[in-house]
Amino acid sequence: MKFGILGAGSWGCAFANLLVENGHDVLVWARRKEVVDEINNYSKNSYLPNVKLNFKATNDLNEIIEFSEFLVIAIPVQFIRDVIKNIKVWNIKGILNLSKGIENKTLKRVSEIIEEFTNTPYSILSGPSHAEEVANKIPTAVTVSGSNAKLFQSLISNDYFRVYTSEDITGVEIAGALKNVMAIAAGILDGLGGWDNSKAALMTRALHEMIKFGKIFGADEKTFFGLPGVGDLMVTCNSSHSRNRMFGELIAKGTTLNELIKNNKMIAEGIYTVKAVVEIAKKKNIEMPIANEVYEILYNNKNPKYSMVELMRRPLKKEWLI
Ligand SMILES: NC(=O)C1=CN([C@@H]2O[C@H](COP(=O)(O)OP(=O)(O)OC[C@H]3O[C@@H](n4cnc5c(N)ncnc54)[C@H](OP(=O)(O)O)[C@@H]3O)[C@@H](O)[C@H]2O)C=CC1
């Protein structure tokens, strides 16, 4: 099959390699010409160092659309709209979204952004899948949900990348978006000196907070106890590969948010998604204690240590305990 991939970051490139490995034709869209040249001339990309890239790239959106039977989205969520608004004709069979987040300016999930531009069948793939490990063929398992779930399962699964299917698009999207916010909080605890007991309690509460948020939108609670939920929450809160966890750790150690954004080309989606989560929670009148603390620390300079200690000391409401 012919897959066009929008986004030449770490996940777009790792996923492109996987599709090539599975025998598919792949063309990747990169925003910047220098990234296109680096991929086409040297088969490499700074987002995925030490990995040979086995595909070609372009920064011509029309070329990608003309090439593709299926379009994969691997652009950080806040930037998706500005790219896809330039697609004039959506003559493709299906969309597979890999991105995890909620758009700040509209409070929309990726499926809702896409719906504004096309009625092309939409699916999402999400779960514990750090690009660096997938690129090195480390066994990984993810979930795909949407119109073409079974088809994508057959096209993408291989001996190191297992794809399972779900009916719950909303739950998969929300789980993937919110785990990034929770991982920033987990990273803060790492930065405070590796507070493992606190981190375990935080992750337990984080899962409940994600479920509560997902239920507002009709998500299936079961989804959060699977790969898109607790699976991705665990890997993102604990892995050295996680940008969201790393941002939390560095914030706890005194780096400012502006410094993190300026000094890192990679994107920690949670720093943007947390704004949408806090705004939605306010509108829906639901408590999101962890997301609120992450927001206060990132955007109102609340002291990370004080904030986390106070949060962990707050009397647990019954609903937060599993
Ligand atoms: N990396 C991973 O392990 C995984 C990532 N994901 C998700 O995949 C999605 C893509 O992220 P990922 O591959 O990690 O990206 P990276 O963080 O690796 O790289 C950042 C990407 O964002 C692009 N970018 C930055 N600013 C803009 C902009 N203003 N407009 C358009 N593009 C921009 C960069 O392009 P440029 O080089 O031109 O600046 C680059 O391609 C995210 O939603 C992420 O949560 C999901 C699973 C695993």
Ligand SMILES: O=C(CO)COP(=O)(O)O
């Ligand atoms: O989604 C991911 C792993 O499943 C990547 O997490 P980070 O964006 O925190 O690196």
